[in-house]
Amino acid sequence: GKRKIHYLFEDGKEMAEEYDIKTGQLISRKWREKNTLGGTGKWQVEVGEPTSPLLGALESELIAESSSNPIFMRKDTLSSFQWRIRNLPYPKEVYSVSVEEEQRCCVIRTTNKKYYKKFSIPDLDRYHLPLDAAALSFTHANNTLIITYQKPKEILAAEEQLQKELKKIKAANSGDGDCKTQ
Numbered sequence: 001g002k003r004k005i006h007y008l009f010e011d012g013k014e015m016a017e018e019y020d021i022k023t024g025q026l027i028s029r030k031w032r033e034k035n036t037l038g039g040t041g042k043w044q045v046e047v048g049e050p051t052s053p054l055l056g057a058l059e060s061e062l063i064a065e066s067s068s069n070p071i072f073m074r075k076d077t078l079s080s081f082q083w084r085i086r087n088l089p090y091p092k093e094v095y096s097v098s099v100e101e102e103q104r105c106c107v108i109r110t111t112n113k114k115y116y117k118k119f120s121i122p123d124l125d126r127y128h129l130p131l132d133a134a135a136l137s138f139t140h141a142n143n144t145l146i147i148t149y150q151k152p153k154e155i156l157a158a159e160e161q162l163q164k165e166l167k168k169i170k171a172a173n174s175g176d177g178d179c180k181t182q
Contacts, residue, residue, distance in 0.1 A: 002027060005166065014040075018048070024163050026076050046122060047074045070115060079156070081121060081149040088115060092140040097147055099133040106136065108147070127154055 001022065007015040012034045018027040028048025035041045050073055071086040085108070088095075096109045100118075104125065108117045124131060135150040151159075 003166070005169075016043070019166070023078070024166075025078055045073075047076055049073060072117065072119070080151055081123065083119065083147045085115075085117070085145040085147075087143060088140070088145045089143050090114065090140075092138075095138060095140065095145060097136060097138045099131045099136055101131055104131060106131070106147070106149070108145070121149060123155055124152075127152075127158070129154060 001020065003019045003021050005017045005019070007017075009015070014032045015029065016032075017029045019025065020027055026047055029046045030043040030048075031046060032041055032043045050071070068087055070088055072083065073086075074081065074083050076082055090110060090112065094110045094112055096111070098107050098109075099105075100107055103118075105118045105120045108115065108119075110116070121131070129152055132152070135152070136147070138145060138147045140146070
């Protein structure tokens with residue numbers, strides 16, 4: 001039910017995206033670049049569930065972060081960018097979400113000084129589009145703060161064009177390619 005696309009860029013960066021085949025919705029996007037010694041670095045998750053390190057025998061003895069800490073993740077919809085922050089128990093009135101145009105980021109604050117987070121929108125940076133405070137909204141339900149930023153028409157058009165291109169690509173493991181192993 002997923003289609004995975006892997007991109008290699010000339011500057012050495014790699015990007016891997018997963019799409020839902022039925023809806024065409026982006027499930028995850030990860031970036032990786034070469035480290036200073038030329039080896040491959042770790043994947044940085046831009047969209048989707050953050051990767052949690054598996055607890056091995058040695059790691060279980062070390063200090064681990066609390067499971068009640070807030071978990072920040074991005075999960076886009078077809079028409080908007082969406083961030084979810086789990087484990088935030090305060091009522092909606094406590095939160096303030098704003099746009100810092102000179103720093104090109106969004107800021108989440110609480111009036112009780114318990115949570116503060118700055119985050120950028122890399123998609124807008126890639127297209128050199130300005131941040132629009134009117135496109136930003138938020139809601140709170142089930143100890144989760146959901147922040148929504150409506151996608152600009154330029155990004156919607158680019159994603160539509162990308163979906164058309166992706167439909168033309170044949171899957172590497174579908175068996176209908178003419179590549180032979182030697």
